[in-house]
Amino acid sequence: MDTNEITADALKYKDYAIDFIMNYGPKLVGAIIVLIIGLWIIRLLTRGVDRVMVKSNVDDSLRPFMKSLVSTLLKVMLVISIMGMLGIEMTSFIAILGAAGLAVGMALSGTLQNFAGGVMILIFKPFKVGDYIEAQGYAGVVKGIQIFVTILTTPDNKTIIIPNGGLSNGSVINYSTQDTRRVDWTFGVSYGSDIEHVRKVINSLIEADERILKDPAPLVKVSALADSSVNFAVRGWVDPADYWDVFFAMNENIYTTFNKEGIGIPFPQMDVHVNNLK
Numbered sequence: 001m002d003t004n005e006i007t008a009d010a011l012k013y014k015d016y017a018i019d020f021i022m023n024y025g026p027k028l029v030g031a032i033i034v035l036i037i038g039l040w041i042i043r044l045l046t047r048g049v050d051r052v053m054v055k056s057n058v059d060d061s062l063r064p065f066m067k068s069l070v071s072t073l074l075k076v077m078l079v080i081s082i083m084g085m086l087g088i089e090m091t092s093f094i095a096i097l098g099a100a101g102l103a104v105g106m107a108l109s110g111t112l113q114n115f116a117g118g119v120m121i122l123i124f125k126p127f128k129v130g131d132y133i134e135a136q137g138y139a140g141v142v143k144g145i146q147i148f149v150t151i152l153t154t155p156d157n158k159t160i161i162i163p164n165g166g167l168s169n170g171s172v173i174n175y176s177t178q179d180t181r182r183v184d185w186t187f188g189v190s191y192g193s194d195i196e197h198v199r200k201v202i203n204s205l206i207e208a209d210e211r212i213l214k215d216p217a218p219l220v221k222v223s224a225l226a227d228s229s230v231n232f233a234v235r236g237w238v239d240p241a242d243y244w245d246v247f248f249a250m251n252e253n254i255y256t257t258f259n260k261e262g263i264g265i266p267f268p269q270m271d272v273h274v275n276n277l278k
Contacts, residue, residue, distance in 0.1 A: 031082045038078040046071045066119075111148065117168030118147040131176035132240070136162050180213065180237045183247050187254055188229030190264030195222065195230070201261055202234060205253050211246050212236040229266040 049070050053063050122145060127133050131142050133152070138160045140152035150167055152160040175181065189198050199220050206218045216237050223233035238246045258265055 027086050031085050034085065035078070035082055038081075039075075042071060042074045042078065045074065113165035114148040114163045117164035117166070118145070118149075120168045121145060121150065121164055122147075126172055127174045127176075131174055133175065134173040135167055136170060138162065175243075176240055178240070180216075181240045181243050183212075183236050183238055183243060183250070185234040185247075185250060185254075186223065187232045187234060188226065188266055189232065189258070190266045191228075191230060193230065193263055197261070198232065198263055201257055201263065202232065202254070205250065205257060206234075206236055209246060209249065209253075211238055211242045213238060 046067050050063060050067050053066060121127075127142055129142050129145060133139070133142060138152060138154070140154040140158075140160055142150065143153050143159075144151040147164075149161050149163055152162065154160060187202070202220050203218070206212050206220075212218060213236070218237070219233070219235040221233050222230060224231040234250075236246070236250075255265070
């Protein structure tokens with residue numbers, strides 16, 4: 001190859017370079033500027049979202065995830081916009097991305113449902129860590145609320161992991177939201193017992209237990225005339241933390257005191273009469 005051919009090739013490549021710079025240079029510079037400004041704006045928006053979540057008392061475990069999600073979505077939109085500025089055809093790319101997203105969404109439908117449930121629980125807070133709840137056939141103290149699952153510890157120290165999808169859509173009983181809880185008992189005494197005496201004994205046991213609140217006032221009433229007993233409905237209000245201690249203590253005290261006071265506690269009986277037929 002002689003010098004003239006080398007010079008011609010160099011001039012040709014030079015022309016190509018000049019044409020490329022003239023055609024794509026302004027677009028490339030504009031894309032770089034948009035990228036820099038866009039990343040700066042995304043950073044500001046992400047910080048703004050975080051401040052809004054802090055003011056709204058959004059759970060600390062949700063805030064980093066939401067910040068990351070918002071940042072990622074905005075960056076994807078920024079990249080697609082920049083690629084469009086450079087003249088890259090995005091229609092097919094967006095269609096492929098949409099189809100892939102649909103396929104992934106269908107494959108992970110249960111996981112996405114749990115994720116959405118976790119977000120709803122952390123935002124609306126029907127319960128919080130430390131609450132005693134009953135849901136999905138389980139009851140226990142909430143030990144952790146994660147994006148996909150909620151962790152309970154049962155009174156007998158079992159760990160229950162409940163998916164957030166069903167938890168957010170089902171019924172939840174929260175025993176910790178109110179300042180007091182009502183303890184309910186039913187005590188049966190034998191027919192023929194002195195009702196006023198029984199009531200007096202029960203009231204004395206209630207008054208002796210300082211954990212049972214005076215306001216609202218306790219209730220002691222005859223609730224039913226059952227097959228083998230006269231049943232008393234007893235109601236008392238306590239602090240939530242005292243519920244089970246008061247419940248078990250009263251049962252024991254009733255049994256001991258009824259025996260001392262000569263109040264009979266009946267049990268089912270059957271009388272059999274035999275007729276001697278000749």
